[in-house]
Amino acid sequence: MSRVAANFKNELSKLLSRKKYFVFLVIELIICFGAVCMKLLSSHISDGVFDLSNISTSMSLMSLFLEAIIPFISIMAACELFSGEFHDKTIRASLSRPTDRYKIFLGKTGAVFALAAVNMAAVLAASSAADLIVSGKLISPLYSIGAYALDAIPMLVVILMAVMINQFTKSSTMAMFLCIIIYIGLKAAGIYFSSLSGLVFTGFMQWHKIWLGGKMPFLASSFKALLLIGYALTFAAIGYYAFRFKEA
Amino acid sequence: MSKTVLSIRNLQKLYKNNRGVRDISLELKEGDIMGLLGSNGSGKTTAMKAVMGMCGIDAGEIRVFGRNIDTDFEAAMEEVGALIEAPALYENLSARKNLRLAMRYYPKYSKKEADAMIDEALELVNLAAYSNDKAGRFSLGMKQRLGLALAFVSKPKLVLLDEPTNGLDIEGVVHLRGVIREMSERGVTFLIAGHIASELEKICTNAAVINDGTMLACREMDYILENHPSLEDYFLSLTGAALR
Numbered sequence: 001m002s003r004v005a006a007n008f009k010n011e012l013s014k015l016l017s018r019k020k021y022f023v024f025l026v027i028e029l030i031i032c033f034g035a036v037c038m039k040l041l042s043s044h045i046s047d048g049v050f051d052l053s054n055i056s057t058s059m060s061l062m063s064l065f066l067e068a069i070i071p072f073i074s075i076m077a078a079c080e081l082f083s084g085e086f087h088d089k090t091i092r093a094s095l096s097r098p099t100d101r102y103k104i105f106l107g108k109t110g111a112v113f114a115l116a117a118v119n120m121a122a123v124l125a126a127s128s129a130a131d132l133i134v135s136g137k138l139i140s141p142l143y144s145i146g147a148y149a150l151d152a153i154p155m156l157v158v159i160l161m162a163v164m165i166n167q168f169t170k171s172s173t174m175a176m177f178l179c180i181i182i183y184i185g186l187k188a189a190g191i192y193f194s195s196l197s198g199l200v201f202t203g204f205m206q207w208h209k210i211w212l213g214g215k216m217p218f219l220a221s222s223f224k225a226l227l228l229i230g231y232a233l234t235f236a237a238i239g240y241y242a243f244r245f246k247e248a
Numbered sequence: 249m250s251k252t253v254l255s256i257r258n259l260q261k262l263y264k265n266n267r268g269v270r271d272i273s274l275e276l277k278e279g280d281i282m283g284l285l286g287s288n289g290s291g292k293t294t295a296m297k298a299v300m301g302m303c304g305i306d307a308g309e310i311r312v313f314g315r316n317i318d319t320d321f322e323a324a325m326e327e328v329g330a331l332i333e334a335p336a337l338y339e340n341l342s343a344r345k346n347l348r349l350a351m352r353y354y355p356k357y358s359k360k361e362a363d364a365m366i367d368e369a370l371e372l373v374n375l376a377a378y379s380n381d382k383a384g385r386f387s388l389g390m391k392q393r394l395g396l397a398l399a400f401v402s403k404p405k406l407v408l409l410d411e412p413t414n415g416l417d418i419e420g421v422v423h424l425r426g427v428i429r430e431m432s433e434r435g436v437t438f439l440i441a442g443h444i445a446s447e448l449e450k451i452c453t454n455a456a457v458i459n460d461g462t463m464l465a466c467r468e469m470d471y472i473l474e475n476h477p478s479l480e481d482y483f484l485s486l487t488g489a490a491l492r
Contacts, residue, residue, distance in 0.1 A: 003322070010349045089336055093398070098321075098322045101301075245304055247302065248303070
Protein backbone atom coordinates (compact mmCIF):
# COMPACT_ATOMS: atom_id res chain seq x y z
CA MET A 1 0.00 0.00 0.00
CA SER A 2 2.83 2.40 0.85
CA ARG A 3 4.20 2.02 -2.68
CA VAL A 4 0.80 2.82 -4.21
CA ALA A 5 0.85 5.97 -2.05
CA ALA A 6 4.44 6.69 -3.15
CA ASN A 7 3.45 6.38 -6.79
CA PHE A 8 0.40 8.58 -6.25
CA LYS A 9 2.44 11.29 -4.49
CA ASN A 10 5.11 11.20 -7.18
CA GLU A 11 2.62 11.47 -10.03
CA LEU A 12 0.77 14.28 -8.32
CA SER A 13 4.06 16.12 -7.70
CA LYS A 14 4.88 15.82 -11.38
CA LEU A 15 1.50 17.25 -12.39
CA LEU A 16 1.66 20.07 -9.86
CA SER A 17 5.15 21.02 -11.02
CA ARG A 18 3.58 22.05 -14.34
CA LYS A 19 2.45 25.66 -14.28
CA LYS A 20 -0.25 25.10 -16.89
CA TYR A 21 -2.50 23.32 -14.39
CA PHE A 22 -2.43 26.37 -12.12
CA VAL A 23 -3.18 28.58 -15.12
CA PHE A 24 -6.21 26.40 -15.92
CA LEU A 25 -7.33 26.70 -12.31
CA VAL A 26 -7.03 30.49 -12.43
CA ILE A 27 -9.01 30.57 -15.70
CA GLU A 28 -11.74 28.48 -14.08
CA LEU A 29 -11.91 30.85 -11.13
CA ILE A 30 -12.09 33.86 -13.45
CA ILE A 31 -14.97 32.19 -15.34
CA CYS A 32 -16.82 31.60 -12.05
CA PHE A 33 -16.50 35.19 -10.89
CA GLY A 34 -17.18 36.46 -14.42
CA ALA A 35 -20.40 34.45 -14.58
CA VAL A 36 -21.66 35.93 -11.31
CA CYS A 37 -20.84 39.44 -12.50
CA MET A 38 -22.69 38.75 -15.78
CA LYS A 39 -25.67 37.53 -13.77
CA LEU A 40 -25.76 40.76 -11.81
CA LEU A 41 -25.18 42.88 -14.89
CA SER A 42 -28.02 41.25 -16.85
CA SER A 43 -30.34 41.78 -13.89
CA HIS A 44 -29.23 45.41 -13.59
CA ILE A 45 -29.52 46.20 -17.33
CA SER A 46 -32.95 44.58 -17.65
CA ASP A 47 -34.17 46.40 -14.54
CA GLY A 48 -34.81 43.14 -12.77
CA VAL A 49 -36.75 41.52 -15.66
CA PHE A 50 -34.08 38.84 -15.92
CA ASP A 51 -33.63 38.05 -12.27
CA LEU A 52 -31.07 35.27 -12.10
CA SER A 53 -30.19 35.80 -8.46
CA ASN A 54 -31.89 32.55 -7.42
CA ILE A 55 -29.92 30.40 -9.86
CA SER A 56 -26.85 28.73 -8.41
CA THR A 57 -23.74 29.70 -10.38
CA SER A 58 -22.05 26.39 -9.63
CA MET A 59 -24.99 24.51 -11.17
CA SER A 60 -25.40 26.82 -14.15
CA LEU A 61 -21.70 26.47 -15.00
CA MET A 62 -21.65 22.75 -14.41
CA SER A 63 -22.13 21.77 -18.03
CA LEU A 64 -19.22 23.93 -19.21
CA PHE A 65 -16.84 22.68 -16.55
CA LEU A 66 -17.80 19.04 -16.21
CA GLU A 67 -18.40 18.30 -19.86
CA ALA A 68 -15.70 20.40 -21.48
CA ILE A 69 -12.99 22.07 -19.42
CA ILE A 70 -12.24 19.51 -16.71
CA PRO A 71 -12.37 16.48 -19.07
CA PHE A 72 -9.93 18.37 -21.33
CA ILE A 73 -7.56 19.04 -18.40
CA SER A 74 -7.84 15.41 -17.27
CA ILE A 75 -7.14 14.08 -20.75
CA MET A 76 -4.10 16.35 -20.97
CA ALA A 77 -2.80 15.10 -17.60
CA ALA A 78 -3.38 11.45 -18.56
CA CYS A 79 -1.47 11.96 -21.82
CA GLU A 80 1.39 13.57 -19.93
CA LEU A 81 1.70 10.81 -17.34
CA PHE A 82 1.27 7.86 -19.68
CA SER A 83 2.19 8.27 -23.36
CA GLY A 84 4.27 11.38 -22.61
CA GLU A 85 6.46 9.46 -20.16
CA PHE A 86 6.83 6.53 -22.53
CA HIS A 87 7.75 8.95 -25.31
CA ASP A 88 10.51 10.74 -23.38
CA LYS A 89 11.39 7.53 -21.49
CA THR A 90 10.97 9.13 -18.07
CA ILE A 91 8.67 6.19 -17.28
CA ARG A 92 11.92 4.34 -16.58
CA ALA A 93 12.32 6.42 -13.43
CA SER A 94 9.34 4.52 -12.02
CA LEU A 95 9.91 1.18 -13.73
CA SER A 96 13.47 0.89 -12.43
CA ARG A 97 12.24 1.04 -8.81
CA PRO A 98 10.92 -1.73 -6.60
CA THR A 99 7.27 -1.25 -7.44
CA ASP A 100 4.87 -3.44 -9.40
CA ARG A 101 3.39 -2.05 -12.57
CA TYR A 102 -0.16 -2.16 -11.26
CA LYS A 103 0.90 0.20 -8.47
CA ILE A 104 2.38 2.61 -11.00
CA PHE A 105 -0.85 2.37 -13.01
CA LEU A 106 -2.97 3.02 -9.91
CA GLY A 107 -0.73 5.92 -8.85
CA LYS A 108 -0.92 7.62 -12.24
CA THR A 109 -4.67 7.12 -12.70
CA GLY A 110 -5.29 8.25 -9.12
CA ALA A 111 -3.22 11.40 -9.63
CA VAL A 112 -5.17 12.36 -12.78
CA PHE A 113 -8.44 11.77 -10.92
CA ALA A 114 -7.18 13.82 -7.96
CA LEU A 115 -6.36 16.68 -10.33
CA ALA A 116 -9.89 16.50 -11.78
CA ALA A 117 -11.37 16.36 -8.27
CA VAL A 118 -9.33 19.40 -7.17
CA ASN A 119 -10.56 21.31 -10.22
CA MET A 120 -14.17 20.33 -9.52
CA ALA A 121 -13.85 21.33 -5.86
CA ALA A 122 -12.21 24.64 -6.82
CA VAL A 123 -14.97 25.45 -9.30
CA LEU A 124 -17.66 24.60 -6.74
CA ALA A 125 -15.95 26.62 -4.03
CA ALA A 126 -15.22 29.61 -6.27
CA SER A 127 -18.71 29.80 -7.76
CA SER A 128 -20.30 29.45 -4.31
CA ALA A 129 -17.98 32.13 -2.91
CA ALA A 130 -18.80 34.40 -5.84
CA ASP A 131 -22.52 33.88 -5.22
CA LEU A 132 -22.00 34.71 -1.55
CA ILE A 133 -19.90 37.81 -2.21
CA VAL A 134 -21.95 39.25 -5.05
CA SER A 135 -25.50 38.10 -4.22
CA GLY A 136 -25.02 37.81 -0.49
CA LYS A 137 -26.38 34.25 -0.30
CA LEU A 138 -25.56 30.64 -1.05
CA ILE A 139 -28.04 28.97 -3.37
CA SER A 140 -28.82 25.31 -2.56
CA PRO A 141 -25.28 24.53 -1.38
CA LEU A 142 -25.96 20.96 -0.29
CA TYR A 143 -27.51 20.08 -3.63
CA SER A 144 -24.47 21.55 -5.42
CA ILE A 145 -22.02 19.60 -3.25
CA GLY A 146 -23.95 16.37 -3.83
CA ALA A 147 -24.17 17.02 -7.56
CA TYR A 148 -20.43 17.67 -7.93
CA ALA A 149 -19.58 14.62 -5.81
CA LEU A 150 -21.81 12.38 -7.94
CA ASP A 151 -20.49 13.84 -11.18
CA ALA A 152 -16.96 12.82 -10.19
CA ILE A 153 -17.97 9.23 -11.05
CA PRO A 154 -18.45 9.69 -14.83
CA MET A 155 -15.33 11.90 -14.76
CA LEU A 156 -13.39 8.86 -13.56
CA VAL A 157 -14.75 6.87 -16.51
CA VAL A 158 -13.58 9.56 -18.93
CA ILE A 159 -10.14 9.45 -17.28
CA LEU A 160 -10.01 5.65 -17.58
CA MET A 161 -10.93 5.95 -21.26
CA ALA A 162 -8.09 8.45 -21.78
CA VAL A 163 -5.69 6.19 -19.85
CA MET A 164 -6.67 3.22 -22.03
CA ILE A 165 -6.23 5.14 -25.29
CA ASN A 166 -2.81 6.30 -24.07
CA GLN A 167 -1.55 2.72 -23.96
CA PHE A 168 -1.87 2.34 -27.71
CA THR A 169 0.38 5.16 -28.76
CA LYS A 170 3.79 6.42 -27.69
CA SER A 171 3.14 9.97 -28.82
CA SER A 172 1.36 12.15 -26.29
CA THR A 173 0.19 14.50 -29.06
CA MET A 174 -1.42 11.61 -30.93
CA ALA A 175 -2.95 10.29 -27.70
CA MET A 176 -4.35 13.72 -26.87
CA PHE A 177 -5.78 14.08 -30.37
CA LEU A 178 -7.37 10.61 -30.25
CA CYS A 179 -8.84 11.15 -26.78
CA ILE A 180 -10.40 14.49 -27.71
CA ILE A 181 -11.76 13.22 -31.04
CA ILE A 182 -13.26 10.13 -29.41
CA TYR A 183 -14.72 12.14 -26.52
CA ILE A 184 -16.29 14.70 -28.85
CA GLY A 185 -17.42 11.93 -31.23
CA LEU A 186 -19.18 10.05 -28.43
CA LYS A 187 -20.76 13.24 -27.14
CA ALA A 188 -21.99 14.17 -30.61
CA ALA A 189 -23.27 10.61 -31.21
CA GLY A 190 -25.25 10.84 -27.97
CA ILE A 191 -26.80 14.13 -29.07
CA TYR A 192 -27.60 13.24 -32.67
CA PHE A 193 -28.68 9.64 -32.17
CA SER A 194 -31.10 9.75 -29.26
CA SER A 195 -31.13 5.94 -28.98
CA LEU A 196 -27.42 6.09 -28.10
CA SER A 197 -27.63 8.85 -25.51
CA GLY A 198 -28.57 6.47 -22.70
CA LEU A 199 -25.93 3.96 -23.64
CA VAL A 200 -22.82 6.05 -24.16
CA PHE A 201 -21.00 7.02 -20.94
CA THR A 202 -20.42 10.58 -22.14
CA GLY A 203 -24.18 11.03 -21.83
CA PHE A 204 -23.88 10.51 -18.07
CA MET A 205 -21.56 13.43 -17.36
CA GLN A 206 -24.28 15.09 -15.28
CA TRP A 207 -24.78 11.91 -13.32
CA HIS A 208 -26.47 13.73 -10.42
CA LYS A 209 -29.58 14.35 -12.54
CA ILE A 210 -30.38 10.64 -12.31
CA TRP A 211 -29.94 10.42 -8.55
CA LEU A 212 -30.78 13.80 -7.04
CA GLY A 213 -34.49 14.50 -7.10
CA GLY A 214 -34.91 12.58 -10.33
CA LYS A 215 -38.06 10.76 -11.26
CA MET A 216 -36.35 7.84 -12.94
CA PRO A 217 -37.39 4.44 -11.57
CA PHE A 218 -34.82 2.80 -9.33
CA LEU A 219 -34.38 -0.15 -11.70
CA ALA A 220 -33.61 2.11 -14.66
CA SER A 221 -31.17 4.15 -12.55
CA SER A 222 -29.48 0.94 -11.41
CA PHE A 223 -29.17 -0.20 -15.01
CA LYS A 224 -27.37 3.05 -15.85
CA ALA A 225 -25.11 2.61 -12.82
CA LEU A 226 -24.20 -0.91 -13.93
CA LEU A 227 -23.54 0.35 -17.44
CA LEU A 228 -21.17 3.00 -16.08
CA ILE A 229 -19.40 0.44 -13.87
CA GLY A 230 -19.10 -1.79 -16.94
CA TYR A 231 -17.44 1.00 -18.91
CA ALA A 232 -15.08 1.76 -16.02
CA LEU A 233 -14.05 -1.87 -15.57
CA THR A 234 -13.56 -2.42 -19.30
CA PHE A 235 -11.41 0.67 -19.74
CA ALA A 236 -9.40 -0.08 -16.59
CA ALA A 237 -8.84 -3.73 -17.54
CA ILE A 238 -7.80 -3.04 -21.15
CA GLY A 239 -5.71 -0.05 -20.06
CA TYR A 240 -3.87 -1.97 -17.37
CA TYR A 241 -3.34 -5.04 -19.55
CA ALA A 242 -1.74 -2.90 -22.26
CA PHE A 243 0.29 -0.94 -19.69
CA ARG A 244 1.51 -4.17 -18.06
CA PHE A 245 3.17 -5.31 -21.25
CA LYS A 246 4.17 -1.96 -22.73
CA GLU A 247 7.90 -1.69 -23.28
CA ALA A 248 9.79 1.27 -21.91
CA MET B 249 32.00 -18.64 -1.27
CA SER B 250 30.32 -15.42 -2.37
CA LYS B 251 26.63 -15.57 -3.14
CA THR B 252 24.97 -15.21 -6.51
CA VAL B 253 23.47 -11.78 -6.97
CA LEU B 254 22.18 -11.98 -10.52
CA SER B 255 21.47 -15.07 -12.54
CA ILE B 256 20.28 -14.97 -16.13
CA ARG B 257 19.49 -18.28 -17.79
CA ASN B 258 18.91 -18.71 -21.52
CA LEU B 259 17.41 -15.28 -21.89
CA GLN B 260 15.63 -14.69 -25.17
CA LYS B 261 13.91 -11.49 -26.25
CA LEU B 262 13.49 -10.83 -29.94
CA TYR B 263 11.84 -7.79 -31.48
CA LYS B 264 9.78 -7.75 -34.67
CA ASN B 265 12.90 -6.95 -36.71
CA ASN B 266 14.45 -10.17 -35.35
CA ARG B 267 17.00 -8.24 -33.28
CA GLY B 268 17.43 -8.37 -29.56
CA VAL B 269 18.70 -11.17 -27.35
CA ARG B 270 18.82 -14.79 -28.63
CA ASP B 271 20.55 -16.64 -25.84
CA ILE B 272 22.30 -15.10 -22.88
CA SER B 273 23.23 -16.84 -19.65
CA LEU B 274 25.14 -15.00 -16.98
CA GLU B 275 25.89 -15.27 -13.30
CA LEU B 276 27.19 -12.43 -11.14
CA LYS B 277 28.65 -13.04 -7.69
CA GLU B 278 28.75 -10.48 -4.90
CA GLY B 279 31.34 -7.77 -5.56
CA ASP B 280 31.79 -8.65 -9.25
CA ILE B 281 32.16 -5.89 -11.79
CA MET B 282 30.94 -7.57 -14.94
CA GLY B 283 31.45 -5.84 -18.27
CA LEU B 284 28.95 -6.65 -20.99
CA LEU B 285 30.83 -5.96 -24.20
CA GLY B 286 29.21 -5.94 -27.61
CA SER B 287 28.84 -3.85 -30.71
CA ASN B 288 25.92 -1.50 -31.25
CA GLY B 289 22.68 -3.44 -31.54
CA SER B 290 24.17 -6.62 -30.09
CA GLY B 291 21.51 -6.86 -27.37
CA LYS B 292 23.27 -5.33 -24.34
CA THR B 293 20.57 -2.80 -23.55
CA THR B 294 17.78 -5.31 -24.22
CA ALA B 295 19.37 -7.70 -21.72
CA MET B 296 19.57 -4.92 -19.13
CA LYS B 297 16.00 -3.83 -19.78
CA ALA B 298 14.89 -7.43 -19.35
CA VAL B 299 16.65 -7.62 -15.97
CA MET B 300 14.85 -4.46 -14.87
CA GLY B 301 11.48 -5.76 -16.09
CA MET B 302 11.21 -2.94 -18.60
CA CYS B 303 10.43 -5.38 -21.39
CA GLY B 304 8.85 -8.78 -21.40
CA ILE B 305 10.96 -11.81 -22.30
CA ASP B 306 10.24 -14.62 -24.77
CA ALA B 307 12.09 -17.33 -22.87
CA GLY B 308 14.52 -17.86 -20.01
CA GLU B 309 14.67 -16.94 -16.37
CA ILE B 310 16.08 -13.98 -14.48
CA ARG B 311 16.77 -14.14 -10.75
CA VAL B 312 17.97 -11.23 -8.66
CA PHE B 313 19.19 -12.14 -5.18
CA GLY B 314 17.59 -15.54 -5.78
CA ARG B 315 14.17 -14.07 -6.54
CA ASN B 316 12.47 -14.58 -9.87
CA ILE B 317 11.64 -11.15 -11.29
CA ASP B 318 8.50 -12.52 -12.97
CA THR B 319 6.86 -13.62 -9.75
CA ASP B 320 8.55 -11.51 -7.08
CA PHE B 321 9.46 -8.28 -8.81
CA GLU B 322 9.25 -5.83 -5.90
CA ALA B 323 11.37 -7.90 -3.52
CA ALA B 324 13.87 -8.69 -6.29
CA MET B 325 14.32 -5.01 -7.16
CA GLU B 326 14.55 -3.78 -3.56
CA GLU B 327 18.35 -3.45 -3.75
CA VAL B 328 18.89 -2.74 -7.43
CA GLY B 329 19.88 0.56 -9.00
CA ALA B 330 20.08 1.20 -12.73
CA LEU B 331 21.00 3.68 -15.38
CA ILE B 332 19.86 2.36 -18.73
CA GLU B 333 20.54 4.36 -21.90
CA ALA B 334 19.82 8.05 -21.25
CA PRO B 335 19.05 9.06 -17.65
CA ALA B 336 15.31 9.23 -16.90
CA LEU B 337 15.06 12.77 -15.58
CA TYR B 338 12.11 15.09 -15.04
CA GLU B 339 13.58 18.20 -16.56
CA ASN B 340 11.18 20.63 -14.92
CA LEU B 341 12.22 19.37 -11.48
CA SER B 342 15.43 20.11 -9.60
CA ALA B 343 18.14 17.49 -9.15
CA ARG B 344 17.13 17.09 -5.50
CA LYS B 345 13.46 16.73 -6.36
CA ASN B 346 14.29 14.04 -8.96
CA LEU B 347 16.14 12.11 -6.26
CA ARG B 348 13.36 12.68 -3.76
CA LEU B 349 10.83 11.13 -6.15
CA ALA B 350 13.10 8.09 -6.42
CA MET B 351 13.50 7.77 -2.64
CA ARG B 352 9.72 7.65 -2.11
CA TYR B 353 9.84 4.08 -3.44
CA TYR B 354 11.82 3.03 -0.36
CA PRO B 355 9.42 3.42 2.56
CA LYS B 356 11.88 1.71 4.91
CA TYR B 357 13.85 4.97 5.07
CA SER B 358 12.51 7.91 7.06
CA LYS B 359 12.38 11.34 5.42
CA LYS B 360 15.50 12.37 7.35
CA GLU B 361 17.40 9.28 6.27
CA ALA B 362 16.23 9.73 2.68
CA ASP B 363 17.41 13.36 2.67
CA ALA B 364 20.81 12.31 4.02
CA MET B 365 21.08 9.65 1.28
CA ILE B 366 20.14 12.23 -1.36
CA ASP B 367 22.88 14.57 -0.09
CA GLU B 368 25.36 11.70 -0.15
CA ALA B 369 24.43 10.74 -3.72
CA LEU B 370 24.74 14.34 -4.88
CA GLU B 371 28.16 14.62 -3.23
CA LEU B 372 29.22 11.34 -4.82
CA VAL B 373 28.62 12.66 -8.34
CA ASN B 374 29.81 16.20 -7.56
CA LEU B 375 26.41 17.79 -8.05
CA ALA B 376 25.83 19.07 -4.51
CA ALA B 377 26.32 22.68 -5.63
CA TYR B 378 23.61 22.30 -8.27
CA SER B 379 21.10 20.33 -6.22
CA ASN B 380 18.38 22.97 -6.51
CA ASP B 381 18.89 23.67 -10.21
CA LYS B 382 16.39 22.24 -12.65
CA ALA B 383 17.62 19.12 -14.43
CA GLY B 384 16.55 20.61 -17.77
CA ARG B 385 19.25 23.27 -17.43
CA PHE B 386 22.02 20.73 -16.92
CA SER B 387 24.67 19.94 -19.52
CA LEU B 388 24.83 16.42 -20.99
CA GLY B 389 27.55 15.40 -18.54
CA MET B 390 25.66 16.79 -15.55
CA LYS B 391 22.53 14.93 -16.63
CA GLN B 392 24.56 11.74 -16.83
CA ARG B 393 25.94 12.38 -13.35
CA LEU B 394 22.43 12.94 -12.03
CA GLY B 395 21.42 9.68 -13.71
CA LEU B 396 24.26 7.97 -11.84
CA ALA B 397 23.11 9.59 -8.59
CA LEU B 398 19.64 8.15 -9.23
CA ALA B 399 21.18 4.71 -9.68
CA PHE B 400 23.24 5.01 -6.47
CA VAL B 401 20.88 6.94 -4.19
CA SER B 402 19.08 3.98 -2.58
CA LYS B 403 22.41 2.29 -1.72
CA PRO B 404 21.75 -0.70 -3.97
CA LYS B 405 23.70 -3.95 -3.81
CA LEU B 406 23.38 -4.54 -7.54
CA VAL B 407 23.90 -1.72 -10.02
CA LEU B 408 23.23 -1.94 -13.75
CA LEU B 409 24.92 0.73 -15.83
CA ASP B 410 24.45 1.03 -19.56
CA GLU B 411 27.32 2.99 -21.09
CA PRO B 412 27.77 5.02 -17.90
CA THR B 413 30.57 7.23 -19.20
CA ASN B 414 28.39 8.74 -21.96
CA GLY B 415 28.82 12.49 -21.91
CA LEU B 416 31.28 12.50 -18.99
CA ASP B 417 34.51 14.46 -19.21
CA ILE B 418 37.88 12.83 -18.43
CA GLU B 419 37.76 13.78 -14.74
CA GLY B 420 34.22 12.49 -14.55
CA VAL B 421 35.21 9.13 -16.07
CA VAL B 422 38.16 8.74 -13.69
CA HIS B 423 36.01 9.73 -10.72
CA LEU B 424 33.30 7.25 -11.72
CA ARG B 425 35.87 4.47 -11.97
CA GLY B 426 36.97 5.26 -8.43
CA VAL B 427 33.39 5.28 -7.16
CA ILE B 428 32.64 1.90 -8.79
CA ARG B 429 35.82 0.33 -7.39
CA GLU B 430 35.15 1.66 -3.93
CA MET B 431 31.53 0.44 -3.98
CA SER B 432 32.62 -2.96 -5.30
CA GLU B 433 35.03 -3.31 -2.37
CA ARG B 434 32.04 -2.80 -0.09
CA GLY B 435 30.30 -5.75 -1.79
CA VAL B 436 28.23 -3.91 -4.41
CA THR B 437 27.92 -5.87 -7.67
CA PHE B 438 27.99 -4.14 -11.04
CA LEU B 439 26.82 -5.09 -14.52
CA ILE B 440 28.22 -2.50 -16.92
CA ALA B 441 27.32 -2.55 -20.61
CA GLY B 442 29.53 -0.82 -23.12
CA HIS B 443 31.04 -0.98 -26.56
CA ILE B 444 34.37 0.63 -25.70
CA ALA B 445 36.58 -2.29 -24.67
CA SER B 446 39.40 -0.15 -23.26
CA GLU B 447 36.98 1.50 -20.86
CA LEU B 448 35.60 -1.80 -19.55
CA GLU B 449 39.08 -3.28 -19.33
CA LYS B 450 40.11 -0.62 -16.80
CA ILE B 451 37.28 -1.23 -14.39
CA CYS B 452 35.77 -4.69 -14.77
CA THR B 453 36.78 -7.87 -12.96
CA ASN B 454 34.94 -10.05 -15.50
CA ALA B 455 33.82 -9.58 -19.07
CA ALA B 456 31.07 -11.16 -21.14
CA VAL B 457 31.14 -10.77 -24.90
CA ILE B 458 27.88 -10.74 -26.79
CA ASN B 459 27.35 -10.61 -30.49
CA ASP B 460 24.08 -10.57 -32.39
CA GLY B 461 22.14 -11.36 -29.22
CA THR B 462 24.20 -14.42 -28.32
CA MET B 463 26.77 -14.66 -25.56
CA LEU B 464 30.08 -15.82 -26.97
CA ALA B 465 32.14 -15.97 -23.78
CA CYS B 466 32.30 -14.90 -20.16
CA ARG B 467 35.71 -14.83 -18.46
CA GLU B 468 37.62 -13.18 -15.65
CA MET B 469 39.49 -10.10 -16.78
CA ASP B 470 42.80 -11.49 -15.43
CA TYR B 471 42.42 -14.58 -17.63
CA ILE B 472 41.57 -12.47 -20.68
CA LEU B 473 44.56 -10.18 -20.22
CA GLU B 474 46.92 -13.09 -19.56
CA ASN B 475 45.99 -14.66 -22.87
CA HIS B 476 45.30 -11.62 -25.05
CA PRO B 477 46.98 -8.25 -25.43
CA SER B 478 43.75 -6.45 -24.56
CA LEU B 479 40.02 -6.91 -24.10
CA GLU B 480 39.56 -5.41 -27.53
CA ASP B 481 41.72 -8.16 -29.10
CA TYR B 482 39.83 -10.77 -27.14
CA PHE B 483 36.54 -9.34 -28.41
CA LEU B 484 37.77 -9.26 -32.00
CA SER B 485 39.13 -12.79 -31.79
CA LEU B 486 35.70 -13.98 -30.68
CA THR B 487 33.59 -12.04 -33.11
CA GLY B 488 35.90 -12.75 -36.02
CA ALA B 489 35.91 -9.15 -37.05
CA ALA B 490 39.63 -8.53 -36.63
CA LEU B 491 40.99 -5.51 -38.39
CA ARG B 492 42.82 -6.37 -41.53
